[in-house]
Amino acid sequence: GAVVSQHPSRVICKSGTSVKIECRSLDFQATTMFWYRQFPKQSLMLMATSNEGSKATYEQGVEKDKFLINHASLTLSTLTVTSAHPEDSSFYICSALSRTGGIWDIQYFGAGTRLSVL
Amino acid sequence: GQQVMQIPQYQHVQEGEDFTTYCNSSTTLSNIQWYKQRPGGHPVFLIQLVKSGEVKKQKRLTFQFGEAKKNSSLHITATQTTDVGTYFCAGQTSQGAQKLVFGQGTRLTINP
Numbered sequence: 001g002a003v004v005s006q007h008p009s010r011v012i013c014k015s016g017t018s019v020k021i022e023c024r025s026l027d028f029q030a031t032t033m034f035w036y037r038q039f040p041k042q043s044l045m046l047m048a049t050s051n052e053g054s055k056a057t058y059e060q061g062v063e064k065d066k067f068l069i070n071h072a073s074l075t076l077s078t079l080t081v082t083s084a085h086p087e088d089s090s091f092y093i094c095s096a097l098s099r100t101g102g103i104w105d106i107q108y109f110g111a112g113t114r115l116s117v118l
Numbered sequence: 119g120q121q122v123m124q125i126p127q128y129q130h131v132q133e134g135e136d137f138t139t140y141c142n143s144s145t146t147l148s149n150i151q152w153y154k155q156r157p158g159g160h161p162v163f164l165i166q167l168v169k170s171g172e173v174k175k176q177k178r179l180t181f182q183f184g185e186a187k188k189n190s191s192l193h194i195t196a197t198q199t200t201d202v203g204t205y206f207c208a209g210q211t212s213q214g215a216q217k218l219v220f221g222q223g224t225r226l227t228i229n230p
Contacts, residue, residue, distance in 0.1 A: 112160045
């Protein structure tokens, strides 16, 4: 399957700082990427859809000024958690849409970033 | 909004026993996808089902998509310790573009 790289895998930061997470599609171009958040032992919650060259689409209840998304190229999307607070601590996972040639494409996931805000 | 319910939430089996997880959507799906997430890992794509009534097999795993395209199941025959993890179904609708709505997942643990 397609490979998606996510970096960093883990970050610990102080409250009030900003953290940037990168998501790269390594062997394919992805015009669409997705950012999810996952709490322990829970399912994945979609935060936003990242579209190359345009503004991200945020899900209801997700603060766009808090979670800045930039999809500047066909292989890279970044999520910046601004002014992070302890309640932002979570597992953040990105996925990239890989064209299968069929009607419905497949999402391939990065390894995730575990964010701990002190 | 669209909801995808998945049961059971947890399942513990003896190695060699079968395992099934069920997925039910509040709306008709265009396709459903299944993912496996190992403890501490990330979701790994298993399969996509598109056609009404479709059945696909991957070795000991059997995936079904309901006739109404609102439910799906994953059945594992003769579980092995390597099957441990959380299995998620995720549905797409034509209205939702390429967004996936994930079920809550079924966490499978196995007694060797």
